[in-house]
Amino acid sequence: xxxxxxxxxxAIGILLISIVLSIAIVIAAALILSIEGLLSLxxxxxxxxxxxxxxxxxxxxxxTLPFIIRRGLVSYLGIRSELNLIISGLVWGVGVFAVNFxxxxxxxxxxxxxxxxxxxxxxxxxxxxxxxxxxxxxxxAPIAEELYFRGVLYVSLRARLGVLGGAVLSAVVFAAxxxxxxxxxxxxxxxxxxxYVFERYKSLTPAIIxxxxxxxxxxxxxxxxxx
Numbered sequence: 001x002x003x004x005x006x007x008x009x010x011a012i013g014i015l016l017i018s019i020v021l022s023i024a025i026v027i028a029a030a031l032i033l034s035i036e037g038l039l040s041l042x043x044x045x046x047x048x049x050x051x052x053x054x055x056x057x058x059x060x061x062x063x064t065l066p067f068i069i070r071r072g073l074v075s076y077l078g079i080r081s082e083l084n085l086i087i088s089g090l091v092w093g094v095g096v097f098a099v100n101f102x103x104x105x106x107x108x109x110x111x112x113x114x115x116x117x118x119x120x121x122x123x124x125x126x127x128x129x130x131x132x133x134x135x136x137x138x139x140x141a142p143i144a145e146e147l148y149f150r151g152v153l154y155v156s157l158r159a160r161l162g163v164l165g166g167a168v169l170s171a172v173v174f175a176a177x178x179x180x181x182x183x184x185x186x187x188x189x190x191x192x193x194x195x196y197v198f199e200r201y202k203s204l205t206p207a208i209i210x211x212x213x214x215x216x217x218x219x220x221x222x223x224x225x226x227x
Contacts, residue, residue: 004076006067011156014063014148015173021063022056053178054136061144064152077151078203089206092197093213096190100214103186137219142211149174149191150198150207167195190214 026048033044068074078085149170158166171191175184198207 004073005159006071006073006152006156008156008160010067011148011153014060014067014152015177018056018059018063018148021059022052025055025059026052050130050133054132054140056177057136057140057144060148061140064144064148068147068151073151077155078201078205080203080205082205085201085203085205086209088201089197089209090213092193092206093210094217096193096197096210097214097217099193100186100190100218103189104183107182107185134219134223137215138212141215142208145174146194146198146204146208146211150195151204154195154198163199167192167199170195 029051030044030048033047034041068077153173154166154170156166157169160166161169171188174191175187178187180187194207194211197210198204201207
């Protein structure tokens with residue numbers, strides 16, 4: 001019999017495995033680059049910083065997707081390519097970006113510094129990391145993060161804590177896992193909005209599309225401002 005709602009322990013296990021795998025891969029990459037002398041120490045740190053989040057998202061997708069398929073959760077999560085869901089996701093994506101942008105400006109003014117501490121400048125310096133990061137932000141992150149944070153973590157928490165409790169706690173984990181303290185509030189609000197989109201349409205499709213639109217617009221603005 002297929003279990004319709006993933007357990008919290010399963011969600012925690014997926015996250016821990018993804019973190020361990022991504023750390024191992026990043027450390028291995030750093031050691032290889034250092035031992036081979038391909039880059040200076042500063043350049044190695046730059047590359048590692050740039051690929052850390054893409055590597056984590058790749059590991060998250062590699063652990064989450066098989067779990068969802070194996071447990072028969074594709075239909076339960078409403079993952080469908082219906083036009084109305086795609087359009088809803090596009091509209092909500094613009095809304096998520098607008099709130100994200102406004103919150104980012106407010107927090108930046110309050111802190112007097114950028115939300116990301118210059119992290120995005122790392123990947124712009126090197127063509128390889130630049131394109132890896134762009135592809136990750138636009139394609140990998142929306143799929144991997146929505147499958148896990150809304151499709152597995154939120155759903156498992158909702159079964160125990162209700163809609164509000166599940167949305168808040170999953171959004172907190174979503175914001176914290178990015179490792180960017182200054183951007184925590186902004187990412188928390190984005191996580192809450194995406195949980196609402198998933199809950200409103202009973203489908204992960206518009207949440208994935210909204211995440212994609214938000215990241216795509218943000219990336220276009222970032223690249224346009226790059227020197």
